[in-house]
Amino acid sequence: ETGVTQTPRHLVMGMTNKKSLKCEQHLGHNAMYWYKQSAKKPLELMFVYNFKEQTENNSVPSRFSPECPNSSHLFLHLHTLQPEDSALYLCASSQSPDGSGNTIYFGEGSWLTVV
């Protein structure tokens, strides 16, 4: 248990579906992140939120739409995805997005398969 909970753990969706991934952190952190992890590739940062405000969008296609209603919850809304979007999507949180000593804590991820 890392203090960061993601649901669902597994999701299969068609290319025309709309679905959402949910993340909740119980660590009292102010920054939350979405990362994409594909096989044999480095983790790719997608979005960063600090105090509910988006501070970074790493050139992510608009078919991925994040939402951060408060510092404890983060969503990733998915629409019209492509098969190459199939990956493990990891949510993470930290005390703040910067600061050299900040440790990022990850959730267990949501396995997404686009068919």
Place this chain on the structure above:
Amino acid sequence: GQNIDQPTEMTATEGAIVQINCTYQTSGFNGLFWYQQHAGEAPTFLSYNVLDGLEEKGRFSSFLSRSKGYSYLLLKELQMKDSASYLCAVRDGDYKLSFGAGTTVTVRA
């Protein structure tokens, strides 16, 4: 962009020592992290280095040389449960965290 390199795979015997190297080229430096990730699970924090030298935590140690852009993670007295992927991550001058592709360590009996 940032460049972080680590070996893809390593195999070692139970009870042995394994050293996972990580080299990096980043625009500025504000710390290096090592994470462990078991298959299907969350990456979990192992160590953090921001100054040169060795940080020891039980069976795991991490070393950093900023002038060489080099770090290693040392796993001693290997156990079967240490079979996992080990991720090197560097925080650059803008405090952005970039990850290597990970090193899969397989521990054999």
